Amino acid sequence: MTPAAVLFDCDGVLVDSEDIAFDLLMDEFANHGLTLPRARMEVEVLGLTMVGVADRARALGAALPQDWVARFYERLYARLEQGTPLIPGILEVLERLDAAGIPYAVGSNGSDRKMEITLGQHPALWARLQGRMFSGQTLGTPKPAPGLWLHAARALGVDPAGCSVVEDSPTGARAARAAGMRCFAYAPHGDGARMVAEGALPFRAMAELPGLLGI
Secondary structure, eight states, rough: OOOEEEEEEEEETTTHHHHHHHHHHHHHHTTTTOOOOOHHHHHTTOOOOHHHHHHHHHHHOOOOTTTTHHHHHHHHHHHHHHHOOOOOOHHHHHHHHHHHHEEEEEEEOOHHHHHHHHHTOHHHHHHHHHOOOHHHHHOOTTTTTTTTHHHHHHHHHHGGGGGGEEEESHHHHHHHTTTTTTEEEEEEOOHHHHTTTTTTTEEEEEEGHHHHHHH
16 A cells, blocks of 8 residues: 655664664774673664663763763764765655655754755755654653654654654564554565564665555
8 A cells, every 4th residue: 555655764764874873883892891782772772862872882881971861962973973884775766755755854863964964965855855854852751652753744744644654673663563554664674574573574684665656
């Protein structure tokens, strides 16, 4: 069934920023007494807000200072500004949606500033998304609560039940399910089992998405 609107996560779905963030997180955690394998860390923190990441890291034994979130964000922003590539094929997906007359928006647990830095590096993408980028932090409704996706649907004037969500984390997939929306799990490395457990349909390349959306 063709969706009435498509709602995209940002990091790891529109822009390839996850590896950058995780490399910095591993370094930060190690500097504060917590060493985790990359795969374990992704299980623990993927999709969380940075406040949630800090809380989880402390629970696992990291001695993070109280101002760690603000300090980490500044380090992360500086690194992202050096260059954050697009996810391969995402512009073609948006072109297909434009051609089909299907609206779309972005819902991220990241900050507005982070989206401005990463998405703003890509003028064609940035121009398409004006007025349609929403931060769970700003709205006070971060995933896995459904409020961010419901807000995006309202902003587009679309019934939530008619929306499809494109996610790369179990947290986001859980939010989509709670919002009553169909979810597609972008899992380029075949690691989508936890999103499938949340009811999402996995796919491995953006070239597959138009067919899954029926456009």
